[in-house]
Amino acid sequence: MMINKIGYSNFLNNVAEDIDIPPGKYQQAVDRYESVGRWLEDGSYLGSDGAPDIYPQGSFQLGTVVRPIRAGAEADFDIDLVCELPINKDSTSAYMVKKMIGDRLNDHKRYRDMRDDEGKRCWTIIYAEQDGIGFHLDVLPSVPDRRYFSDTSIAITDRQGGFYQWSASDPRGYGKWFNEKNQAAFEQVQLQQRRSIMSKAPTIYLSVDKVPDQLVRTPLQRAIQIMKRHRDVKFNGVQAAKYAPISMIVTTLAAYLYQNETDVYAALAAIVSKLHGHAGLVENRSIELKLSSLDLIRRMSDGTWYIGNPVNGEENFADRWHEDNHARARAFFLWIDALKKDLVDVIAENRLDTARNQFKKVLGASAVSAHLGLLSLTEVAASPVKVTIENPARPWKP
Amino acid sequence: MKRTLASEIAELQQKYRGLTRVLETEACIELLGPLQFEASADGYEPITDEFEIKLIVPSSYPKELPWVRETGGRIKENYEHVFNNGKLCLAVPIEERLTFEQQPSLVGFVDKLLVPYLYGYCFWEKHGEHPFGEREHGEAGIVGFYVEKLGLSDDIQVLEVLLHLHQYGYRGHHDCPCGSGAKLRNCHGHALKKLYQLHTSETVRRDFCAVLKYCLQRDSEGELELPAALKRRTGNCLEKTAGNSR
Numbered sequence A: 001m002m003i004n005k006i007g008y009s010n011f012l013n014n015v016a017e018d019i020d021i022p023p024g025k026y027q028q029a030v031d032r033y034e035s036v037g038r039w040l041e042d043g044s045y046l047g048s049d050g051a052p053d054i055y056p057q058g059s060f061q062l063g064t065v066v067r068p069i070r071a072g073a074e075a076d077f078d079i080d081l082v083c084e085l086p087i088n089k090d091s092t093s094a095y096m097v098k099k100m101i102g103d104r105l106n107d108h109k110r111y112r113d114m115r116d117d118e119g120k121r122c123w124t125i126i127y128a129e130q131d132g133i134g135f136h137l138d139v140l141p142s143v144p145d146r147r148y149f150s151d152t153s154i155a156i157t158d159r160q161g162g163f164y165q166w167s168a169s170d171p172r173g174y175g176k177w178f179n180e181k182n183q184a185a186f187e188q189v190q191l192q193q194r195r196s197i198m199s200k201a202p203t204i205y206l207s208v209d210k211v212p213d214q215l216v217r218t219p220l221q222r223a224i225q226i227m228k229r230h231r232d233v234k235f236n237g238v239q240a241a242k243y244a245p246i247s248m249i250v251t252t253l254a255a256y257l258y259q260n261e262t263d264v265y266a267a268l269a270a271i272v273s274k275l276h277g278h279a280g281l282v283e284n285r286s287i288e289l290k291l292s293s294l295d296l297i298r299r300m301s302d303g304t305w306y307i308g309n310p311v312n313g314e315e316n317f318a319d320r321w322h323e324d325n326h327a328r329a330r331a332f333f334l335w336i337d338a339l340k341k342d343l344v345d346v347i348a349e350n351r352l353d354t355a356r357n358q359f360k361k362v363l364g365a366s367a368v369s370a371h372l373g374l375l376s377l378t379e380v381a382a383s384p385v386k387v388t389i390e391n392p393a394r395p396w397k398p
Numbered sequence B: 001m002k003r004t005l006a007s008e009i010a011e012l013q014q015k016y017r018g019l020t021r022v023l024e025t026e027a028c029i030e031l032l033g034p035l036q037f038e039a040s041a042d043g044y045e046p047i048t049d050e051f052e053i054k055l056i057v058p059s060s061y062p063k064e065l066p067w068v069r070e071t072g073g074r075i076k077e078n079y080e081h082v083f084n085n086g087k088l089c090l091a092v093p094i095e096e097r098l099t100f101e102q103q104p105s106l107v108g109f110v111d112k113l114l115v116p117y118l119y120g121y122c123f124w125e126k127h128g129e130h131p132f133g134e135r136e137h138g139e140a141g142i143v144g145f146y147v148e149k150l151g152l153s154d155d156i157q158v159l160e161v162l163l164h165l166h167q168y169g170y171r172g173h174h175d176c177p178c179g180s181g182a183k184l185r186n187c188h189g190h191a192l193k194k195l196y197q198l199h200t201s202e203t204v205r206r207d208f209c210a211v212l213k214y215c216l217q218r219d220s221e222g223e224l225e226l227p228a229a230l231k232r233r234t235g236n237c238l239e240k241t242a243g244n245s246r
Ligand SMILES: [Zn+2]
Pocket: B176, B177, B178, B179, B180, B187, B188, B189
């Protein structure tokens, strides 16, 4: 016996939906950030010619949001909002830009009361909502910094100790790249999903075509959500928490490896097994040519690591992987190994209760409980023989 | 206890339920039917597929390995790794033997050789390339196997190695044919001994002749400079072989 694949894939999809932002909550978040945006737009900023450009970035914009876990419990959603001031970077400073946005937020009494301590790159406004599911709205002050052949790249402020410096970023360029990877699958699922959202939440949108693109989820986005949740649970409260793989790495690698698989399990299995094939890099062993030629995770000659930002090769997402005896690299591959065992190889499990308990443990009981009924066992004999290929011979012709 | 062919066939049919036994002659047993598999390889996408195949087990099995035809017309004509007579070219003979010995049974043959081959075909069909690489056609593929398997650096070393096997079998106390000056057992001996144990004198002779033919060809085309002494030694050796078989 093994777990029925269709049921399991539906289960993963529903768990991802459960930890995703619900349509009503999404709309509330949009309302919140649009008001903050209007308030920021109405400010006047020294040296600025025109109003700031305000737009969401990160998982909220990519459709890969997951509800964070803090201190073991489901916590508020994080939303990143870029505030791009039309100021010449050379005529101002990172400190000035950060301060001007902070001051403007302070001028609003409610926002002043809701503000958290200053972040490294952002100002945070904490919304405690009546339904208990709040938001952490991170406002990232920035200025245009068109480089790297991108007409959307920006410079964001970065506080290190007491000093402020610029740091390169291109959230719009990245969003465009991600959408391209996601496009074919998006076209396939969008209509059916808009309909389903309409029927589940008929009061929020006026019609099927008013359901925003940002609420449609492809198997790629679902797989990323599941991976991020598994990561959050695995690294929650452990010593190595600071070595947990960052979302940008997870999202980028998954998007590169996704090949329009049509269900969540197939997408997850393909992505995870390909990442698993990279594990040899930790010991500096060579990996399958097919993988190394993708050049996703590069081991440099000096032992450091490189995972490039797809829209700015100068940004290395893995720039700290070699630190502490490659602690982040090791943590990444240990996590991938666990992910494979917990959520991919589990398909061969022949006891439902074992599988169910495991899912509670690795994805969080609150997220999976309602969907465990989707899991069922199926006769192995009815399905094709499973073969794991190791040391294959190569085809030839005399 | 040596397992009988009948029990191996039963084991195969138990696992691959689509296969039925159809033909039985003194020369061979044939199994026919759909072969369903779900194959995965570390770092590659899982592929589920089904092929109509005919598996022919010669009466000389396991001394000689089975061969396979695809009978459903699924494998495209422009796929290169099929013999003209429709037999699938799973690997160069010694690599096929080496792979088979990982799990020497009919089930092993299908799991280790046939399914990976068919997986490779599906992958090629989908992506236009071979997941695990492919051997060059003809003698070049045989040379390529030895270069890779033994970690040799060029064709001449392969020829030296096969000449050694052909002349002496495996002799650990001889100088290593790679030319390093070390004793074979301290150099390429370990890997070579393993291969030698899978060979028969006949298969060694075939590979030796193939590699020699390839080297002479390249020598005549000016792409390779075969040392005169090596040419002479191989020549003597061939004459002896010819003499023996007469
Ligand atoms: Zn040697």
